[in-house]
Amino acid sequence: IASAGDAIISVSPEDRIEGWNPAAERVFGLAAAEAIGRPITDLLPRGDYTDARRRLGEGTPMHGFETTATAGQPRPMELAVTLSALHGRHGGLEGLIAIVRDITAQREVEKQLRQSEKLTALGQLAGGIAHDFNNLLQAILGYAQLMKQNPRDIDFVSRSLNIVEAAAVDGSETVRRIQQFARLRPDEQFVGVDVNQIVHDAVAIVRPRWEERIARDNRPLDLRLDLGTIETINGRPAALAELMTNLILNALDAMPDGGTLTVSTRSDPGRHITLTVTDTGVGMAETVRRRIFEPFFSTKGEGGSGLGLSMVYSIVRRHGGDIRVESEPARGATFTLTFPVASEPVGAEPEAALPRARRPARVLLVDDDPKVLGTLTEILRSVGHTVTAAASGATAFAAYGPGRFDVVLTNLGMAGMNGWEFAERLRRVDANITILFITGWGLRDEEHGRLKMLRIRKCLFKPVRPAELDAAIQDALAAV
Incomplete structure (x- = not known):
């Protein structure tokens, strides 16, 4: 006991210290003469000790816990404590041994x-974003400069513009996924969803790529659907379709030599549905x-963004579900997803609005x-709107007068007077x-209430396409 590295303290039935080894002196900074006779609760938090002692009194021979001790210490101490019961001949509790x-x-x-792991993950995230956007910017910058060198080659300029537009769309999609992952972009409303229909929709989306792989590689790829009779869940159809599409594409990439993909559903009535x-x-x-669910972690090299499965995980969790993976090298992989069934209908998908x-x-x-x-001004003017452009909230407020405008479209993050203040x-x-x-x-969850309070008609997320921008203006006009 004297040479033990841990504090060993014997405690009487009245919870007073009876024994105190040299290690206890080092841990608590008290000599034996100062410690013996004191209540043990002077050193260990009363709540943790009382709970452990009760367990020992009920017959548990040993109980361990971790606690923070502050009494009589210059700074808080983190302690791992193991209490052991000392029983007499008749089974009564005659004392305790505390090893601390x-x-x-x-x-x-x-x-x-x-903290280091968090910084490493942040570095991977930043590196992944930089990698993806540098690739996109290479295409945009390269083709923009080539178009300046060949402005009279109409065919080349047309092809280049298509590539630039596609690169920009890819960039906006990456930002959308990051914002949704970080919950900075609102999702569509929950409606009743048939997961079997989601599977069929995702298969239809992926089928051209599936058939292209078969034709190109001349390797067998089989798809088997084993869809049971299941209950509906409450969910967002677009998000669930994205989830299912990512899982199928991930499986396709995992079978370079061909193979079989099996998608099955089953129901535990009244509780949950399982998608495998x-x-x-x-x-x-x-x-x-x-x-595999870490953002920007990918085993596909240049061919993978590392966002697909992290988005799958995020979507599953936002639907109150769970996902687990079983896999071994050369033995395939199984993704098992569970979702709670819909407790009550939450509405149907809205019907398409009549043209106006x-x-x-x-x-x-x-x-x-x-x-x-400048860009937004040109877009709005190109479809017939009259635009007064203001480079700050203060300038816009000075230009405003009741009855002068039909719609006000303002950026949120501005120096000086921001969009909220304006x-x-x-x-x-x-x-x-x-x-x-x-x-x-993007928008934080707590800001949605502020939108309602200010009666903001809609929040658009950059980059916005011309058709989307005009649709928001038309919707605003129709509501007046």
């Missing part, structure tokens, strides 16, 4: 390790399996980025003007 280890340094190392996606592909090692006649609008446009302001000032002078927001930042 100071784990403060260990917990500090673990904390630093977790199994491939006979290359499988994965345990080190890979543990990381377009109307020109008088638009007050606010953005402090000159390039964005909208609040505007509402004080005109409670009825239609206000639209546009942002590249």
Whole structure:
């Protein structure tokens, strides 16, 4: 006991210290003469100790717990405590032995390790984003400069513009996925969803690529659907279709030599439905399996963004579901997803709106980025709207007058007076003007209530396409 590295303390039935070894002196900074006779609860938190003692009194021979001790210490100590019961001849509790280890340094190392892991993950995230956008910018910048060198080659300029547009769309899709992953972009409303129909829709989306692979590689690829009779779930059809498409494409990539993909559904009535996606592909090692849901982690090299499976995980969790993966090298992989069944109907998908006649609008446009302001101005004017462009919230507020405009479209993140502040000032002078927001930042969950309070008609997310922008203006005009 004297040479033990851990504090060993004997405790009387009255919970007073009776024995105190040298390690206890080091841990608590008390000599034996100072400690013996004191209540053990002077050193260990009363709640943790009382709970452990109760368990021992009920017959548990030993109980361990971790706690933080602050009493009489210059700084909090993290302690690992094991209490053992000392029983007399008749089985009564005649005392306790407490073995105490100071784990403060260990917990500090673990904390630093977790922080290091977070920084590493952040670095991977930033590196992945930089990688994807540098590739897209290479295409955009390269073709833009080539078009400047060959402005009279109409065919080349047309092809180049298509590539530039496709690169920009890819970039906006990457941003959308990141914002949805970070919950900075609102999702569509939950409706009743038939997961079997989601499977059929995803298969239809993927089928051209599936058939192209078969024709190109001349290797067998079989798809088997084993869809049972299942209940509906509450969900977002577009998000679930994206989830299913990603899982099928992931399985397709995992079978370079061909194989079989099996998608099955089954129902546990009244509780949940289970969706299983199994491939006979290359499988994965345990080190890979543990990381496949991390953003930007990919085993596909240049061919993979590393966002597909992280989006799958995010979508499953937002639907209250669970996902697990079983896989071994050369033995394929099985993804098992469970979703709670719909407890009650939450509505159906909205019917398509009837076509309506377009109307020109008088638009007050606010953005402090000159390039964005110029682009949005040209887009709106090209479809017949009258635009007053303002490069700041203060300038826009000075230009505003009740009755002068039909719609106000303002950026959110601006220097000086931001979009929120501009909208609040505007509402004080005109409670009825239609206000639209546009942002590249995204929206936090707590900001949706603020949108309702200010009666913001809609929030658009950059980059916005001309048709989407005009549709938002037309929707605003129709609501007046």
